[in-house]
Amino acid sequence: MSASAQAPHSKAADLPLSVIIATDCGSTTTKAILIEKQGDTFRQTFRGEAPTTVEAPFEDVTRGVLNAIAEVEELSGRKILDGEKIITPAGAGGNPKAGVDIYVSTSSAGGGLQMMVAGAVQSMTGESAQRCALGAGAIVMDILASNDGRLPHEKIERIRSLRPDMILLAGGTDGGTITHVVEMAEYISAAEPRPRLGITYSLPLIYAGNIQARDRVTEILGKKTALVVTDNIRPTLERENLAPARNKIHDLFLEHVMAQAPGYKKLIAWAGAPIVPTPAAVGFIMEALAKRDNINLIGVDIGGATTDVFSVYDGVFNRTVSANLGMSYSVSNVLAEAGLANIMRWVPFDLDEQTLRNRIKNKMIRPTTIPQTLDELQIEQAIAREALRLALIHHKSLATGLKGVQQERTISDIFEQKASGGSLIDMLKLDLIVGSGGILSHAPRRIQSMLMMVDAYEPPGFTTLSVDSIFMMPHLGVLSTVNEKAATDVFVHDCLVYLGTCIAPIGQGRDGEKCAEYQITFRGNRQPESGTLTFGELRLIALGDNERAQVTVKPVKQVDLGEGKGAPVTREARGGAVGLLLDGRGRPLQLPTDARTRVAALTRWHQAVGLYPTVK
């Protein structure tokens, strides 16, 4: 099981802060937010953004940071910069509208943190190493293992051709195999891997495998890499211990990788807390939310190039990144992976293949363009559904229990023998989905965000959905390492926008036939509502933000809502910007295969929930 995503450096008691400036240096845009204490509560007050300046002609990340902060200065009237310095503390020089108490930042500029991992057995230490690197916020470029099916020279060529920022070498339980670990070390040594940034420095390599192989690994790799040895990530088959290696990844990210990137030495000096890889910071906040509300959640950040999925189930955190599923730079890859038919099944009109393919390629080569017409918006949202769906499949395959673990079976397991290493993601146990990224956060209508996630994830039973208002989760994640209250206040009040709750029975039936009866009891004076949900129907019931209602659903005998077929379920449901979405389309969701029927069904659903405006 994965370790906690908690911040790498021990969390001191909350620092006394009242004004905070935070930035996220993304690959294309640097986003700054200002957080101010208003009474007892922290609120996000102003934001600014500017193009990231890691690349030529500037080659200094701080230029973009200064530009983004300058925009915050302009909007807020607060003087934050003195030339190229951040004024601290707030109220400096007796001016209440000057200075900030702390500056914090995350970074994914220059492609983020790119790692290669290696283990002895692919499905055991290989997967543990992958989970460790992903949880630390890295993109995993490749996973090498003794049994990965490649011949030795192919492995060596692969190591040489990749230019990772860092390598994580695991393998063997403590006291277990030495040979396989040493073998992997020998391959790495023979390949003489070179880091992506900086032609002259040694590649950082973390060894987190069998403690009995440490001497041999040090002998082989000590002179060829910047070797750091830490605790075994898989000390026994039954236990995963990812935190020490993850912390080392964060340390080396700062000391080696960041220090090689242009302008980062200055940025590190400005920041009042260690700079964290953007996805790791998002992980901190996701985990904090799950812990605070004692819930299971899935978070997704669908960006231009990649889609990150986070999950916290029964306190176990996992993160995956689908490196080539995104809405602009990687949009063409969504088409390649999902296939044309899967994208077209969400498009409510006919379109010839060549036109669609050319449009997608044109978006790929001009990634900053936006849909201008309704049909273009519908195509982008169709692609988003597939990117979300594929990224969740990927996540489910990695967010698993440990493989290779011996299981004790009792007589009651005779009829249900599960192999070890099953996915932890049980959609019926899911309480909340958090969506983030431009296509979800900035959809013209909130119902569009909700339905994209519902169509992609097909949540069964009762599931609450929300979106990040302006993508400030990274900022709040790094802020949580110095002041958890400030991060939580802003997250609750300004970041998370609740959309509402989706109620979806599991089962199939003929369109128009009865699926379930429902009764909704509202708080206050509002009259209860009751009715019948039929198969193939989508129904939206208004329930505002911060409102809750008691919902009782009595499914027909072949339909399940989590308590067994035909068993009624009563739950409290949360409202939001959209409300309650009763989804009678069945689970698993099956769209008509015939184009005309499918377009008719999509059109009916879209009209039922007011998904799109009517174009004159």
Add this chain to the structure above:
Amino acid sequence: MGHAYTPGLTVTERTTVRKRRLLPIPGTVMVAQGDRVKAATVVAQTELPGKVHSINVANLLGIAPDEVRDYLIRKEGNPVQKDDVIAENKPFIKFLKTDVRSPVQGTIDTVSTVTGQVLLREPPRRLELLAYIDGVVADVHPRQGVTIETACTLVQGIFGVGGETWGELQMGVASPEEALTPDKLRPDMKGKIVVGGSFLGADTLARAREIGAAALVIGGIHDKDLRALLGYDLGVAITGTEKIGITLILTEGFGTIPMAAKTFALLSKHQGQKASVSGATQIRAGVIRPEIIIPADGARADQGSAAAERGGIQPGDHVRIIRDPLFGKIGQVSALPPDLRQIETESHVRVLEVGFPDQTRAIIPRANVEILEG
């Protein structure tokens, strides 16, 4: 987003291009600052470490890994030829003798007494770095490479595939609206950079490779023809290393789109001149666009260094619309309303007004235009 705007593609008669030519690993620089170089001049070279092969000698001889050294005939660092015996056992009965031979020519790199493996390394491979453009060595980066500067005409494309090449510029069509069809490609276009108009298909690509054209420059192609050329569906626009025997540069995008008149006129003007082209494209932060560089005759550029950084879009700027429904149209900015406007999708975005040569006007999101620079 106060500072952001969509940078356009450069299409300019006169500019100065500086190209950093760097080795992947340290090596030797072969030229000096101030030297004049041709595209084919070797400016730096290095030796790439040879391929590594592993043989598990312990397994092959049926011995324990820590005994491997006792059975080796060649030691670490020794050179070996292909099929040389590198290890053998010493049985009592000669008939049972087993030997292990080298699968390659090279050296014994390492011997492991933990895994029983012997790693053999092939001889290093020389890598020569060429100048790629005619010009002058402006800077030398010791052990890494050089910067080459040239005064030139520069045309950037939007997307390309295939690596660096050079040749004589040859117009294949008479107007930017005309498609480049196979019949327009003649055998005497071998080694040349052929410029088409609005479109070329798979049949033209096949013909171009058949006659040995160095590169094709065109307004647009269909995605399906790119797939056929590459043999796979391109997912992410990071290109330049494809081994397809030709370099292809699109100036406008995917579909049938007439080449911008200015681009076409500029390339026509330089017909017969030598040009260096690269299809390398990287559409991420640190954008790399494909390029056609036509070095000016004469000495090092003395003026017109890299175009000054723009402040943003201005009324009167020529722009290309880069998103449907008016994709590919070129017009002039006639107004820049400062407030956000609601568009058909119901998004509120910053827009601009574009006037077209036929006197019509349209409101377009600012994100959906590209300035025609140069």
